[in-house]
Amino acid sequence: MARVQLTDVTKRYEDVTAVEEMNLDIKDGEFITLVGPSGCGKSTTMEMIAGLTSPSDGTVMIGDRDVTTLPPKDRGISMVFQNIALFPHMDVYDNISFGLRLRDYEKAEIDRRVDDAAGIVQMEGMLDRMPDEMSGGQRQRIAIARAIVREPEVFLMDEPLANLDAKLRVHMRTELQRLHKELETTIIYVTHDQAEAMTMSDRIAVLNEGELQQFAAPLTCYNEPRNEFVAGFIGSPAMNFTNGDLTGSGFSSAHYDVTFPTEGVGISPGTPVTLGVRPEDVYPEETLDDAADPTELIDAEVDVLEPMGDEIFVYLMLAEDTESGMGGDVSGDDTLLMSVSPDSTLEEGDLINVALDRAKIHLFDDDTGEALVHGVARATGASADATGEEAE
Amino acid sequence: MNDDTTRPDGGVQTEPELKRGPFQRWINRSIDDPERAYRAMFYVATGFFLVTTLFPFYFLLVLAVTPEAAGLQLVPAAFDFGVFLDVFRQINFLRYMFNSLVLALTTTAIVLLLSSLAGYVFGRLEFPGRTPLMLLVLAISYFPPAAFFVPLYQLFTGNVIQGLVLYNTPGAMILPFSSLFMPLSIFILTTFYGQIPDGLEDAARVEGTTRLGALFRVIVPLSAPGVATAGVLTFIAVYNEFFFSQLMNNGQPENWAPIVGGLLQLQRAGQFQVTYGIMAAGSIIAVVPVAILVVVAQEKIVSGLTAGALKE
Numbered sequence: 001m002a003r004v005q006l007t008d009v010t011k012r013y014e015d016v017t018a019v020e021e022m023n024l025d026i027k028d029g030e031f032i033t034l035v036g037p038s039g040c041g042k043s044t045t046m047e048m049i050a051g052l053t054s055p056s057d058g059t060v061m062i063g064d065r066d067v068t069t070l071p072p073k074d075r076g077i078s079m080v081f082q083n084i085a086l087f088p089h090m091d092v093y094d095n096i097s098f099g100l101r102l103r104d105y106e107k108a109e110i111d112r113r114v115d116d117a118a119g120i121v122q123m124e125g126m127l128d129r130m131p132d133e134m135s136g137g138q139r140q141r142i143a144i145a146r147a148i149v150r151e152p153e154v155f156l157m158d159e160p161l162a163n164l165d166a167k168l169r170v171h172m173r174t175e176l177q178r179l180h181k182e183l184e185t186t187i188i189y190v191t192h193d194q195a196e197a198m199t200m201s202d203r204i205a206v207l208n209e210g211e212l213q214q215f216a217a218p219l220t221c222y223n224e225p226r227n228e229f230v231a232g233f234i235g236s237p238a239m240n241f242t243n244g245d246l247t248g249s250g251f252s253s254a255h256y257d258v259t260f261p262t263e264g265v266g267i268s269p270g271t272p273v274t275l276g277v278r279p280e281d282v283y284p285e286e287t288l289d290d291a292a293d294p295t296e297l298i299d300a301e302v303d304v305l306e307p308m309g310d311e312i313f314v315y316l317m318l319a320e321d322t323e324s325g326m327g328g329d330v331s332g333d334d335t336l337l338m339s340v341s342p343d344s345t346l347e348e349g350d351l352i353n354v355a356l357d358r359a360k361i362h363l364f365d366d367d368t369g370e371a372l373v374h375g376v377a378r379a380t381g382a383s384a385d386a387t388g389e390e391a392e
Numbered sequence: 393m394n395d396d397t398t399r400p401d402g403g404v405q406t407e408p409e410l411k412r413g414p415f416q417r418w419i420n421r422s423i424d425d426p427e428r429a430y431r432a433m434f435y436v437a438t439g440f441f442l443v444t445t446l447f448p449f450y451f452l453l454v455l456a457v458t459p460e461a462a463g464l465q466l467v468p469a470a471f472d473f474g475v476f477l478d479v480f481r482q483i484n485f486l487r488y489m490f491n492s493l494v495l496a497l498t499t500t501a502i503v504l505l506l507s508s509l510a511g512y513v514f515g516r517l518e519f520p521g522r523t524p525l526m527l528l529v530l531a532i533s534y535f536p537p538a539a540f541f542v543p544l545y546q547l548f549t550g551n552v553i554q555g556l557v558l559y560n561t562p563g564a565m566i567l568p569f570s571s572l573f574m575p576l577s578i579f580i581l582t583t584f585y586g587q588i589p590d591g592l593e594d595a596a597r598v599e600g601t602t603r604l605g606a607l608f609r610v611i612v613p614l615s616a617p618g619v620a621t622a623g624v625l626t627f628i629a630v631y632n633e634f635f636f637s638q639l640m641n642n643g644q645p646e647n648w649a650p651i652v653g654g655l656l657q658l659q660r661a662g663q664f665q666v667t668y669g670i671m672a673a674g675s676i677i678a679v680v681p682v683a684i685l686v687v688v689a690q691e692k693i694v695s696g697l698t699a700g701a702l703k704e
Binding site for chain 2: 050051052071072073077078079081082083084085086087088089098099102103146150156
């Protein structure tokens with residue numbers, strides 16, 4: 001168990017910068033997830049923590065030690081790999097005990113620890129199997145057993161579930177959380193799957209293009225994304241974005257307007273902004289009462305329905321807002337995704353009115369992508385009910 | 393049965409069958425079923441290669457067992473297997489074989505160790521100049537060994553560095569053997585080591601090995617077919633080598649002369665006659681270790697040379 005600190009960690013290759021001045025302070029016993037799209041630098045960051053890649057700049061601390069220049073074996077870490085990476089020429093016992101044998105533990109101690117670890121991952125009685133005689137899930141458990149048997153200070157997990165089938169993945173997710181509760185070891189987990197990140201971690205670090213975007217609890221990232229990237233990356237299906245302008249009376253786009261007092265937004269009216277709203281914060285007229293603070297109604301046509309069982313995703317085509325006087329050349333913003341309850345009677349082709357929940361609207365600065373405001377108040381000055389709060 | 397086509401009166405009894413020899417009938421059937429022709433071609437080709445490769449061995453055997461007094465024939469009229477014992481009686485042939493095996497094994501060990509390191513570097517690391525360097529290493533194996541002989545001979549006989557005399561020692565052969573046969577091993581091992589997934593090496597390093605430890609504990613064992621191939625090929629190449637084997641010693645068994653020296657010694661065994669028989673017997677004995685090795689390692693060599701793919 002140890003605290004892990006990354007200070008200004010940078011990794012430059014000849015022509016690209018994979019990781020740019022990464023600062024992370026991971027608390028002892030915390031389960032944190034590095035998440036981001038492919039090539040965002042999350043695996044490179046993990047490799048630098050592991051010591052498999054050395055940073056061009058910056059320091060890595062594990063516990064009280066500066067481990068920046070130490071080889072992986074001396075860092076007190078263990079790692080679970082995406083391709084599982086069990087040694088194919090060794091049986092399960094030899095795989096699990098590999099690190100212990102290298103460190104010259106007593107035979108009895110090795111046996112005891114291997115039995116314990118196999119017990120934790122529920123693989124007792126499999127110790128003499130070879131890796132190729134086991135299923136993917138079993139192999140991943142053995143890989144986890146190999147990682148925990150040395151009782152490391154930090155676990156690193158590099159997309160350990162990516163090669164498993166969907167059902168097993170969900171199951172192993174729960175197992176990993178149980179394992180974390182049991183061992184109380186610091187876990188650093190890398191994934192590109194935001195659902196995995198949301199469900200398992202104490203905090204998630206969202207990365208994009210080598211830079212840290214936000215490092216916060218999953219629900220904070222979900223409800224108060226720091227910028228447009230985080231807002232779009234976290235949550236499935238993704239947040240709706242509409243390009244428009246900040247006006248004196250609120251937000252105006254080609255398809256709809258939302259009125260709210262603009263004093264608190266922090267930028268002057270007339271600036272281009274992007275409005276973001278999650279599918280579950282769009283309401284059809286019938287269930288408008290569920291919204292904390294519905295906006296003015298928006299004309300829309302039901303384009304496609306996607307019933308998921310517990311909810312229905314409704315793809316809406318937005319009608320042109322003639323009053324705003326803006327041209328029809330805005331094409332990416334013509335749609336809105338709404339999620340409704342499964343007993344909804346909507347049909348494809350229906351013309352309906354929808355509204356957004358003011359309290360759940362996010363505004364992003366078009367120039368910087370930074371979030372300006374999470375949730376806006378009603379225009380009438382009744383700002384007391386505003387559940388939203390300002391960013392920063 | 394009696395002849396159907398003619399009767400004593402000269403008339404035709406039945407519709408005459410076409411007169412066909414066995415060859416024509418075979419051709420006719422082959423036209424109906426081309427597979428027959430392909431199979432026949434296969435047997436002909438196989439037979440040809442078997443005869444051309446095995447006949448020299450057969451004749452070597454004939455040469456060995458034909459008594460000196462008897463005339464040389466394709467199928468010998470008399471046999472004398474005692475000649476195989478004479479090989480050991482007349483000279484210290486065992487010592488020559490021992491020398492050959494020691495030279496081959498030592499060279500193989502050195503080559504495998506060094507080419508493992510080189511194979512790791514060329515197969516798993518990215519660095520500027522990797523390809524040109526690899527090509528340079530390979531190019532060395534195409535040089536004629538004779539080109540190295542004179543400078544090496546001068547060096548090993550102590551004419552370059554005073555006091556450094558390797559002539560008549562194993563070093564005089566093992567050093568040139570190692571450098572000549574190493575490039576092939578480096579090439580084979582580079583291919584194999586390059587195929588081992590990075591994750592396995594990373595896992596070994598995280599678990600507690602150094603890079604070198606990961607190479608010998610994980611990468612080499614997983615590349616066993618490749619290592620075996622490189623090892624066997626090196627062993628056979630050294631065992632069969634003639635040039636340096638003959639020139640880097642004076643042919644005496646106590647001076648580490650390998651089998652070549654022994655065979656040449658056998659040539660001088662009969663003082664005034666040509667002793668083909670005993671030389672042939674010596675050659676057959678010399679082939680035995682390699683033959684055994686090839687039979688034992690054949691599967692690994694074949695899988696090593698052709699496949700080499702490794703599942704994760």
